[in-house]
Amino acid sequence: MATKIDPRPRDADRTREAILQAAQQVFAEKGFAAATIRDITARAGVNQSLVSRYFGGKLKLFEAALEAALDARLMTDLPKAEFGKLIVARFADGDGRVSPLPMLFRAAADAEARSVAQRLLHERVLEPLAQWIGGADAGVRAARLMMISLGFFTYREQLPLAGFAGAVDPDLRRWLEDEFQAIVDNGHVRR
Amino acid sequence: MATKIDPRPRDADRTREAILQAAQQVFAEKGFAAATIRDITARAGVNQSLVSRYFGGKLKLFEAALEAALDARLMTDLPKAEFGKLIVARFADGDGRVSPLPMLFRAAADAEARSVAQRLLHERVLEPLAQWIGGADAGVRAARLMMISLGFFTYREQLPLAGFAGAVDPDLRRWLEDEFQAIVDNGHVRR
């Protein structure tokens, strides 16, 4: 028999990364409580015990996965001039990355995961967002942005209704674009 | 020893109702997966096996509880002229009833409960809402109303941030009122 070439030689960093990526997917799909370590590690192709070894448990893995997902800048990398169109396109059509938003609010069912999500949402999303928006009422405008985003995601991915699971209704899309654009412009919807 | 007066004589209907009310509370607080039958029945003061006996299982109990919570009209009982102010007051300040919205989206973590929530949300909330709003684009406007409501609840109760858990910021409140009012008026925000 030919010498077996192991396609995945022993590499702790690579294994850690594989677990982390699988965790991002599974946590985003199923939420914290419904996601199982057996599912995550199976998707990563590694043994289940490695989660405890490398991350210290399920909650710590969730925290690491959420933080990694939030590492990619979520909104503040877009040009303000066309923010509305671009952010709706990113949310509605996807851009290939795993969005951290489903992870954020699907985690809320579990009390421990919720407190982690709260802290990270505040530190990594809301504060940078308010800074990026700027101005006196930046906090309120960031909150509005967050509320609409969460509502959109909840409505679209969490409770997808008939006729809404696919493409977004053009009128609804235009309203979303206007709202998002108004928030970064001056807080008022221009119509 | 004096004769013991049982404060809760055998009464299947009363027991059923006690379970149903406890279920509404616990499901709203913890979501479907995190809520346990033992917790619900303990709060109702009855044996755990009665859930299977009276409702046929946890999922059926959830369906019954959600349907009962949705029985109270959620939005369409308010006068359209002051809809914005009143609906925000109901959402932000509460009106004593158990709101079905937390149940709705906290259920979304579980796949089976989610499909139940989807169907009931559509049948019992969105369709009556669109009918109540009326007009050609009633569907889109109902969707906007639902998105903002879900976003508000998610942001407020699910991921309560520092400074947002208590009273709602006056500016944010005004924005919410305007948005809600505009949806029932003509779909456009008047400013």
Add this chain to the structure above:
DNA sequence: TCACGATGTAAACGTACGTTTACTTGCTGG
């Protein structure tokens, strides 16, 4: 070379859950 730590695995453990079963208690119609 080879012992030893790093890496990975399989199996077992303890726990908590939803559900079912066997049983007890209380009421009521004839």
Add this chain to the structure above:
DNA sequence: CCAGCAAGTAAACGTACGTTTACATCGTGA
């Protein structure tokens, strides 16, 4: 008065989970 059914209970069952443990395997520095 009492048989029979409704109502309620306690305990057990089967399962799935996160975690831990004991063991196997690989690579590498002295």
